Amino acid sequence: MKRKVTQMRIGAGMLALAVLATSLTACASSGATSIVDKAKNDKKLVVGIKIDQPGWGLKKPDGTYAGFDVDVARYVAKALGVPESGITFKEAQSANREPFIQQGQVDMVVATYSITDERKKKISFAGPYLVTGQDILVRADDSSIADVESLKDKKVCGAQGSSSPKRLADKFGAEWESKNLTQQQGYGACLPLLQNKQVDAISTDATILAGFATQFPGQFKLIGKPFSTEKYGIGLKQDDKAGRDAVNNAIEAMFKDGTWRKAVDANLGEFGKFFSSPPSVERY
């Protein structure tokens, strides 16, 4: 019931926004307040997550959200003083995570979000809470792909706006990008293409691939030779130092009290073994 009211209020707010934006009278968003203050005062947070990524962020038919990112978000929110009922999850696709944070549409993003210097120009990161690398998922019976080099003459699927296909395109050149790479709306769309041999591989973070592979036991295999280092961080406003520190503290507490381990095993099943120990938080 409570959720309905909030949603209605959001709807009304959006309507007002649309009107404002079109009449060009809206002023720049004042982004000065810290996530810590907002959490303390409102007891509410809006968290950007993926909603179509099994194992990480998935909206389920019963209306709840599940996945490792969701567990991390809940833990951090709780540490900041926000109860589970105060969290509003909002879909953040790969392409729109930075604008979401910059524009204050979400308070933080926990969405398989790699820490990069380029992104740090626009936003800031707490964490990392997990370290993984770009890996390759192939059909279980396909032994022709051993590492990233063998992708040179293979067809690969990636998601629009994600950094993984960009890395391959930079490596193999524009002609390869045009002929061997297809970019869909999200990695879920790549799965049927791989199953039916339209493409030979899906390449992105091992974590995401593992999330999909656990849903189809025996059908796919993970190459297991990561060729990049992806550090998953929690995206926050660039100038929110206090918020970053507080979230970092929460992440470290999660590592220490065993919640992190439990969440990894619960969400990644047999692939949990790839993530044996938590990374160390990088404060700045």
Place this chain on the structure above:
Amino acid sequence: MTRASVLYDAPGPRTRLRNNVLTLVFGVVLLLVAYVVWNKFDEKGQWAGKLWRPFLEADTWTELILPGLRNTLSAAAVAAVLALVFGAVFGIARLSDHWWVRIPAGVVVEFFRAIPLLMLIFFAQYGGSLAGLIVTEFTAVVFGLMLYNGSVLAEIVRAGILAVPRGQAEAGYAVGLRKNQVMRLILLPQAVTAMMPAIVGQLVVLLKDTALGFVVAYADLLNAGARVVPANFFNLIPSVIVIAAVYIVINLALGYLATWLERRSRRGRRSAAAPVAPGVAAGGEMAAVP
């Protein structure tokens, strides 16, 4: 055939026989095509119960699909209202006696009609954040829909007003009405009646176009069908088919409304203006703008 056609004579006995044979032949061909498609689906396991069963469960609808439908409808509703306002303002402005109103209005309308909607949506997203505005996907979609469909509606409004015979305005001036009185009391009421079918036709187009929100991750009906549901059940194709059926039902209903309005306005004839055909704004006479 019951209705006489400009293309055919009434069939004689031999034609009837030939038609029956052809009916049989084409019927078999169509069944064959359907069979091949069905077979392919079967081969790929697309008829498997576990892919379709989720759609028999209420939760799938209430938690995953209907929120998407609600977002589609709310984007369409807000965009429709804004587009109607935009269309009325610019349609009337294009008929202004002052060149400095008429020409800029014309440029705006022609510009936004020539730009693909998806580009407007992308521009709203990126340009808005450049200007420091908060642009949600909802705002971006509504912004694009408003400008594009508003421009099309402006042309419908203009055509509707022009469709009122000149004598109506002249009679108004003759009895001493001012310019805005003539527009408000005489031209617009008659024009609105004439425009109604075309407006509803354009609103169907607007509703369909909300699906472009999928490309910018607006959580609309298509997004629910192509990403949210398949992420749970890995049934992309069945899910897209079910979602297509939902769109078709809604749009057919709106289409029937347009036809009914057209028939009513033709029968009622409370307006001196001839009805404006749907899609007049496309520059043509009868094509709906897809």
Place this chain on the structure above:
Amino acid sequence: MEAVVDELPVILQAFWLTVKLTVVSGVISLVWGTVLAAMRVSPLPVLRGAGTVYVNILRNTPLTLVIVFCGLGLGTVMDVQFSADDLSVDNFWLSTIGLSAYTSAFVCEVLRSGINTVPIGQAEAARSIGLTFPQTLRLVVLPQAVRAVVAPLGSLLIALTKNTTVAAAIGVAEAALRMKNLFDAHGSDIIPIFLGFAVGFLVLTLPVGLLFGWLARRVAVAR
């Protein structure tokens, strides 16, 4: 402004793809739309029914959905493949199928209403002066019907040109997707880039509009 000049090759490449998509889908839509129109006005109820069902389904489905279905469904379920070693060719044709399947439904309706503009008296008059059935069609009915559809077909062509951008949904690097990628690469030059692409579309659509408008006036049937 600099970004537009620097990236001109990319922009032109994007528009070349847009033009290719438009022309190829335009031709296919015209042919397939004519077949559909023939079905919908044929004396055989089975063909009329099939045509009606096709047109009503495609006309009332969002183009984005049609293209997503073609991009992710035709290959995986129907084993449709156009190139074994080039995904861009594959995606080009899959989106062309989507665009054509959708646009042809509208072409069909335009052609059908064109035939409906010919008064039945014209055919009756033709028969009464002794013209045979093919003569009636060729000399009296079709010439009038074709003239009535010139302007709306022009509008459809313009709409199709703009609709090719929807192919971005399955990763075809046409104008809209390229524009978005350039937005990402040159964050401060968003307005010049947008205007550059807008001019591109004006260049593509305005001449078509003028040409078809002129043609329609020239061949219009005075009634």
